[in-house]
Amino acid sequence: MKTFFTRTASALVFVAVMLGGILWADYTFFLLFFLIGCFALQEYFKLLREIDVDYAGVSPWHKWGATIAGAAILLTFTGDSFSIGGIPTGFIGWWIAVLFLLVMPLGEVLMSKDFSLKNIGYSAIGLLYVTVPFGLLIHIRMNAINIHYTHENVGTAPGWLIPLLLIIFIWINDTMAYIVGSLIGRTPFAPAISPKKTIEGTVGGMILAVATAGVYGHFWGYQYLALQHWIALALIAAVFGTIGDLIESKLKRMAGVKDSGKIMPGHGGFLDRFDSLLLAAPFAWIYVQTFMIA
Known part of the structure; x- marks a missing residue:
C-alpha cells in the first residue's frame, strides 16, 4: 500500500511539472526538456559504465566535455527564440557545441591513460540517442508558427x-x-x-x-x-x-x-x-x- 501511494504521489507531481513546463511558455518548455535531456544523458553514461568497464575509466575532461556538448546542442535548437546580450541562444549553443565536440577528442588523447576511440563513439551515440531527440522537440515548439x-x-x-x-x-x-x-x-x-x-x-x-x-x-x-x-x-x-x-x-x-x-x-x-x-x-x-x- 505504501508503494502504491508513493508511485501515485510521484506520478501526480510528474504530470503537474510536465504540464506546467509544456503549457506555460516557450522558456519553460525549453527549461523542462533541457533539464530532462541533461539528466537523461547522465543516466545513459551511467548505463554505459555498467555495460563496458572501459567507459568507467574515461577522463573527467571527457565526462564534462560530453555533458557540456549535450547542453549546448539543446541550446542550439532554440534558434532565434531567445537571446543573451542581443546574441541568439541558438548561435551561442552552436559555437559551444562545435568547440567541445572538436576539443573533447583532443582532451581524451592527452588526458586519458588508455585512449580509446570506442569511448568517444559511446559518447557520440549518447548525444544522438538522448540529446538530439529532445532538441528536435524544442525545435518543433519554437518553430510552430511555420506549421x-x-x-x-x-x-x-x-x-x-x-x-x-x-x-x-x-x-x-x-x-x-x-x-x-x-x-x-x-x-x-x-x-x-x-x-x-x-x-x-x-x-x-x-x-x-x-x-x-x-x-x-x-x-x-x-x-x-x-x-x-x-x-x-x-x-x-x-x-x-x-x-x-x-x-x-x-x-x-x-x-x-x-x-x-x-x-x-x-x-x-x-x-x-x-x-x-x-x-x-x-x-x-x-x-x-x-x-x-x-
Whole structure:
C-alpha cells in the first residue's frame, strides 16, 4: 500500500511539472526538456559504465566535455527564440557545441591513460540517442508558427500541441498495450528483452492509440490539426515509441539494472520515463518538416 501511494504521489507531481513546463511558455518548455535531456544523458553514461568497464575509466575532461556538448546542442535548437546580450541562444549553443565536440577528442588523447576511440563513439551515440531527440522537440515548439495545422492551412494550434500529443499518444499506447496484453496476451513479442510484452498487447495498444486519435481528431480536434495528422502522429508515437522502449530495456538488461535511475520514486529514472519519446520525436520531427511546414 505504501508503494502504491508513493508511485501515485510521484506520478501526480510528474504530470503537474510536465504540464506546467509544456503549457506555460516557450522558456519553460525549453527549461523542462533541457533539464530532462541533461539528466537523461547522465543516466545513459551511467548505463554505459555498467555495460563496458572501459567507459568507467574515461577522463573527467571527457565526462564534462560530453555533458557540456549535450547542453549546448539543446541550446542550439532554440534558434532565434531567445537571446543573451542581443546574441541568439541558438548561435551561442552552436559555437559551444562545435568547440567541445572538436576539443573533447583532443582532451581524451592527452588526458586519458588508455585512449580509446570506442569511448568517444559511446559518447557520440549518447548525444544522438538522448540529446538530439529532445532538441528536435524544442525545435518543433519554437518553430510552430511555420506549421500548417489544417487542410486550409489556417489553424491556430499552439506550439506545444505536437510535443504534448506525442507524450499523450505514447501513454495511451503503453496503457492499452498493458491492458490488452493482460487480457488476451499469449505470444511473447521480445522475450529476450522484455518478457512481459506480447504481440497481442503490442498490436492492440497501437490500434487503440491510433483509433483514439482518429475519433478525437474527427469530432473535436479538426480545428487544430487535420485528421490525417492526428492519425499519423499517433501511429508514429505507437510504433516508434514501442521500439524506443525496447531499446532502453535492452540497454538496462545489458547493464544488469532494473531502472536507469531513481529520480522518481517507484517509476525509475528519466530514461525510463522518456525512452519511447527518444525514438518517436525524431520521426515526428521528420513528419512535421515533410508534411506540415509552410
